[in-house]
Amino acid sequence: MAESQLVVDIDANGLSCSTSSSSTFDSPAGSKRNRGLLVCFQDVAYSIPAKAGAKHTIITGITGYFEAGKMTAVMGPSGSGKTTFLDVLAGRKSSGSLSGTIRYGGLPPSRSLLRRATGYVEQFDTLVDCLSCQEMLLYTAQLKRPRSESIAAKQAAVSQLLGKLGLAGCASSPIGNTLKRGISGGQAKRLNIGIALITDPRVLFLDEPTSGLDSFTANEVMRVVAGLAADGTTIATTIHSPSSYCYGLFDRLLLLLGGKLVYLGGAGEDAIAYFTATCSARQPQVGDNLAEWMLEAVTQAGRDGSDGSLAQAYHKSQQYRANLDQMVALCEEQLQRRARSATLQELAALSAAEAHAAAALQTISSSSSSGSGSGSNGYRECGCDDDDGRLGSSSSCLDCNTYVTPAWWSLKVLLQYRTLRNYRTPMYVLPRLLEKLLFAAVLLSLYWGKGTDFSTLNIPVLSSLLFLMVLAPICAAMMYLPSIGMERALYIRERNDGLYRPVTYLLFKLLDELLMMAPVTAGTTAAVFFACKLQGSYLLFWLVQYATLANGTALAYFLASISPGLMVAMPLLSFVLIVSLVCCGFMIRVAAMPAYWSWAVKANVVHYSWGALMINQYEGHKQSRLGSMNVLSYFGFAAGDAWMHLAIVVGFFFGWSFFTWLALAYARNYKR
Numbered sequence: 001m002a003e004s005q006l007v008v009d010i011d012a013n014g015l016s017c018s019t020s021s022s023s024t025f026d027s028p029a030g031s032k033r034n035r036g037l038l039v040c041f042q043d044v045a046y047s048i049p050a051k052a053g054a055k056h057t058i059i060t061g062i063t064g065y066f067e068a069g070k071m072t073a074v075m076g077p078s079g080s081g082k083t084t085f086l087d088v089l090a091g092r093k094s095s096g097s098l099s100g101t102i103r104y105g106g107l108p109p110s111r112s113l114l115r116r117a118t119g120y121v122e123q124f125d126t127l128v129d130c131l132s133c134q135e136m137l138l139y140t141a142q143l144k145r146p147r148s149e150s151i152a153a154k155q156a157a158v159s160q161l162l163g164k165l166g167l168a169g170c171a172s173s174p175i176g177n178t179l180k181r182g183i184s185g186g187q188a189k190r191l192n193i194g195i196a197l198i199t200d201p202r203v204l205f206l207d208e209p210t211s212g213l214d215s216f217t218a219n220e221v222m223r224v225v226a227g228l229a230a231d232g233t234t235i236a237t238t239i240h241s242p243s244s245y246c247y248g249l250f251d252r253l254l255l256l257l258g259g260k261l262v263y264l265g266g267a268g269e270d271a272i273a274y275f276t277a278t279c280s281a282r283q284p285q286v287g288d289n290l291a292e293w294m295l296e297a298v299t300q301a302g303r304d305g306s307d308g309s310l311a312q313a314y315h316k317s318q319q320y321r322a323n324l325d326q327m328v329a330l331c332e333e334q335l336q337r338r339a340r341s342a343t344l345q346e347l348a349a350l351s352a353a354e355a356h357a358a359a360a361l362q363t364i365s366s367s368s369s370s371g372s373g374s375g376s377n378g379y380r381e382c383g384c385d386d387d388d389g390r391l392g393s394s395s396s397c398l399d400c401n402t403y404v405t406p407a408w409w410s411l412k413v414l415l416q417y418r419t420l421r422n423y424r425t426p427m428y429v430l431p432r433l434l435e436k437l438l439f440a441a442v443l444l445s446l447y448w449g450k451g452t453d454f455s456t457l458n459i460p461v462l463s464s465l466l467f468l469m470v471l472a473p474i475c476a477a478m479m480y481l482p483s484i485g486m487e488r489a490l491y492i493r494e495r496n497d498g499l500y501r502p503v504t505y506l507l508f509k510l511l512d513e514l515l516m517m518a519p520v521t522a523g524t525t526a527a528v529f530f531a532c533k534l535q536g537s538y539l540l541f542w543l544v545q546y547a548t549l550a551n552g553t554a555l556a557y558f559l560a561s562i563s564p565g566l567m568v569a570m571p572l573l574s575f576v577l578i579v580s581l582v583c584c585g586f587m588i589r590v591a592a593m594p595a596y597w598s599w600a601v602k603a604n605v606v607h608y609s610w611g612a613l614m615i616n617q618y619e620g621h622k623q624s625r626l627g628s629m630n631v632l633s634y635f636g637f638a639a640g641d642a643w644m645h646l647a648i649v650v651g652f653f654f655g656w657s658f659f660t661w662l663a664l665a666y667a668r669n670y671k672r
């Protein structure tokens with residue numbers, strides 16, 4: 001961006017406005033610009049609905065702060081609420097109820113600020129296994145950094161990040177998966193951190209960044225994280241059983257027990273002094289791992305049921321009062337700096353933002369209930385859709401230094417990086433291609449030249465051929481089912497990162513399958529149509545098969561998205577397919593079915609697909625009869641309706657796609 005514009009920013013000094021002639025992203029990851037944000041939280045509580053309208057409280061009454069440039073370990077026994085706490089602070093909870101106050105740089109955060117200014121490294125790796133490390137970061141950069149930034153600048157930022165994470169040596173190595181070995185676990189973990197760092201975040205949350213790693217690799221990963229804190233980033237990380245070396249990298253410790261805060265303060269001597277005094281813990285011995293020593297003390301207290309008294313002891317302690325004083329001092333310092341640096345115009349804008357902030361605070365403290373979309377759980381929306389992440393003239397929000405990815409751009413990047421890569425991957429292409437080719441070969445060997453025989457004896461032969469032409473594409477749905485199910489964690493993470501919207505992801509998934517299938521089905525249906533000497537329009541014949549395949553894909557995606565897992569989706573899909581095939585009118589003709597099954601004919605895409613092909617074949621051949629009836633009348637179809645049948649099939653596809661979108665956007669499976 002060459003133009004000089006007003007850039008509004010929240011940084012460690014509070015809210016500031018400046019005139020800039022460069023993009024918000026001009027400085028590469030890790031440069032001096034990377035100043036952390038103070039994160040304050042007061043009386044934060046989170047609960048989920050339990051049986052009989054009750055609530056299950058997971059965390060409660062957590063007050064404290066994460067300081068810029070400091071590394072805080074969030075520790076506690078398993079199930080104490082560490083991940084939930086990070087999710088709440090990072091605005092990643094899309095279900096349940098939360099209350100309390102959360103401030104970033106002194107202001108309640110908007111969802112867009114959280115997406116832009118924070119990075120979140122999830123406990124489990126969520127990577128696109130067919131990409132290389134470099135491609136994975138570039139793909140994320142294309143989706144998360146501004147469109148106006150050149151690809152060369154993004155590549156430079158990615159190269160710098162790869163160097164910083166010690167991944168330069170495996171930049172071109174494929175990520176791989178459990179079946180196809182790629183990078184190591186430690187490299188995958190660092191790559192995950194890289195994804196969170198691609199937008200140069202001010203605050204970095206990490207959930208168990210060392211889980212599953214040997215101690216050497218774990219230390220290596222945590223050294224990288226410590227380097228980020230040294231650059232000024234605010235770091236909060238949950239961690240289980242760190243090595244002594246790793247624990248020594250932390251500045252501060254936040255300890256949770258049973259969802260309550262039992263200590264926040266220095267990670268070293270302060271913590272030892274506090275726990276020996278409060279928990280009657282034994283003095284640590286030479287060679288003791290401090291983290292294990294502390295966890296042992298509080299876990300035992302938790303088992304004895306004294307987690308409440310530990311939390312109470314902390315709230316009455318000198319340490320707690322010191323933390324509150326420090327938090328207030330840091331916030332006041334920010335406010336003073338902000339007031340000193342603001343111009344009159346900025347102050348006017350600032351008061352508008354603070355009014356907005358006050359409203360958001362009210363929302364957050366009134367314990368809002370869930371919803372996955374905008375404005376839920378008390379995080380305000382800044383309403384900025386300025387493509388360059390600058391303060392738009394229509395926006396009164398001061399924290400909208402947020403890049404909002406346009407949907408078409410996200411779709412283009414998804415197709416460019418993932419679909420094109422899939423199309424170059426034999427494991428993706430060959431099964432799909434071979435299935436279609438082999439099926440066409442089987443049909444040719446069975447039905448060669450039979451399409452011109454309109455005798456009564458040949459009617460079952462031709463009807464079965466046309467039935468198979470719709471059976472195969474609808475049953476291919478089984479093949480697509482795992483794709484959306486196995487990608488669920490990746491989709492949830494990328495959606496939470498704000499990389500794309502549910503509709504963009506759905507379009508990408510459908511195009512990913514259907515783009516390649518257009519020429520493939522055009523070829524295989526042409527072979528069957530012409531070699532079997534079928535009658536009517538080839539175009540209709542192909543379009544019906546293609547639209548049926550699209551229906552199978554959309555149906556599979558719908559069932560995968562509403563099911564908790566493949567174990568449920570598989571039997572559900574096979575049941576829907578069996579009912580569709582049995583009730584399409586081929587196996588039992590419609591007139592012979594009990595009336596109470598009529599719905600299964602009307603709501604059955606296979607009925608319309610097969611009907612379209614039957615009409616296409618027989619409408620010009622009225623001499624073809626079964627008993628006293630014309631073949632079309634026998635099966636309940638009318639000549640001339642073939643294109644209308646095709647239109648209905650296309651309508652079904654849009655219907656399934658719409659329901660899939662609803663599930664991807666709102667279903668519980670996609671909430672945290």
Ligand SMILES: Nc1ncnc2c1ncn2[C@@H]1O[C@H](COP(=O)(O)OP(=O)(O)OP(=O)(O)O)[C@@H](O)[C@H]1O
Nearest residue numbers: 048058076077078079080081082083084085238672
């Ligand atoms: N959406 C949810 N639905 C039901 N239970 C939940 C939900 N989220 C969290 N919990 C429960 O809340 C408790 C805390 O979970 P959380 O994952 O935050 O703990 P943790 O300290 O990170 O555990 P670990 O160290 O084992 O990862 C657990 O008992 C968990 O089962």
